[in-house]
């Protein structure tokens with residue numbers, strides 16, 4: 001059934017691609033390059049079928065990708081999932097469209113390595129026919145299965161599930177378009193994809209699963225030294241996305257469930273379903289629908305839909321608080337971690353914030369640095385929040401040149417700053 005649907009989409013997507021190529025020389029440095037790679041594959045067959053641009057599916061997908069009118073956005077229903085995740089049924093349409101619009105001509109940007117294309121039977125045999133015991137994760141849009149390739153390599157196979165076929169394809173191309181262009185030790189690695197029997201992304205397996213599962217479901221508590229390493233790694237991954245990969249990428253859904261942990265607990269940012277590319281000259285982007293996860297959303301995003309790097313800074317601040325306190329961003333009674341922690345930080349009651357399960361085993365200086373970074377990052381005013389590169393410096397304890405700390409009015413910041421700088425002078 002899905003295969004039939006895919007073959008129907010072949011003309012649709014190929015045509016979209018050909019249209020773009022006709023307007024402009026093929027651009028291998030943008031997600032359209034990924035699409036080209038995609039269409040060159042055997043799976044997409046001959047080009048004869050490309051001659052049907054009038055198909056209604058074609059019109060639909062062009063609409064999806066290119067004309068996200070205000071009206072259509074207003075008409076979108078937003079289901080609220082019980083885990084506080086706000087989803088729009090076309091959540092990834094805009095980032096896909098942006099990807100097409102902002103296609104880069106910067107050759108340096110190309111970090112595409114050949115991605116393997118998996119047949120459905122390869123994916124089935126890797127996962128023992130998508131057996132339940134291999135199901136390792138379930139998000140709002142996908143089921144993720146553990147699998148083993150014939151060479152023994154362990155992989156995670158993300159099978160996109162939600163929405164109709166058009167939406168699944170848009171989600172798939174959108175996420176793949178971003179993932180295929182990033183390359184950093186703290187970003188999840190895309191190994192390949194499969195388009196038979198559904199849309200699948202094949203990723204390197206992170207054996208420890210998500211940070212959320214390690215922090216909240218595992219019997220074995222994460223040691224402080226690992227938590228600190230995770231904090232630093234996520235911040236470094238985000239610096240790469242914001243500044244290091246030749247395009248400004250805003251992740252927009254930084255949360256504990258979207259951080260994977262490798263065998264040595266190195267963090268990897270995953271789930272680029274909401275990610276956005278921002279052109280250099282844009283100060284920010286405004287979205288008219290909320291997408292993301294309650295508990296992590298920056299105030300300016302909630303009130304005005306403003307998206308920029310500070311959206312991720314705020315979310316990281318919440319995540320840093322989770323690492324210190326061992327509490328969820330939003331607990332079962334929907335109490336916000338930020339609202340709970342802020343008054344304690346203002347009163348300098350730092351010890352009350354620390355996760356009791358650490359049983360006093362932590363490095364006090366590192367706790368203060370992580371809390372300092374968190375406190376600055378969750379400030380109401382996005383201008384007062386540090387840049388992600390400054391967050392990294394704070395976490396490393398390089399505070400001397402950081403004027404943003406001096407400007408803060410809260411005693412906790414000043415005291416932490418004085419302690420730190422004083423000690424090093």
Ligand SMILES: Nc1ncnc2c1ncn2[C@@H]1O[C@H](COP(=O)(O)OP(=O)(O)OP(=O)(O)O)[C@@H](O)[C@H]1O
Nearest residue numbers: 137139140141142144156203204205206210257271
């Ligand atoms: N490479 C991987 N290795 C191990 N586990 C993974 C991997 N990728 C995903 N998972 C697990 O699957 C879960 C869901 O994955 P992911 O967040 O990509 O799905 P999603 O449907 O896009 O989620 P969301 O609802 O946040 O949009 C993760 O929280 C994690 O537990």
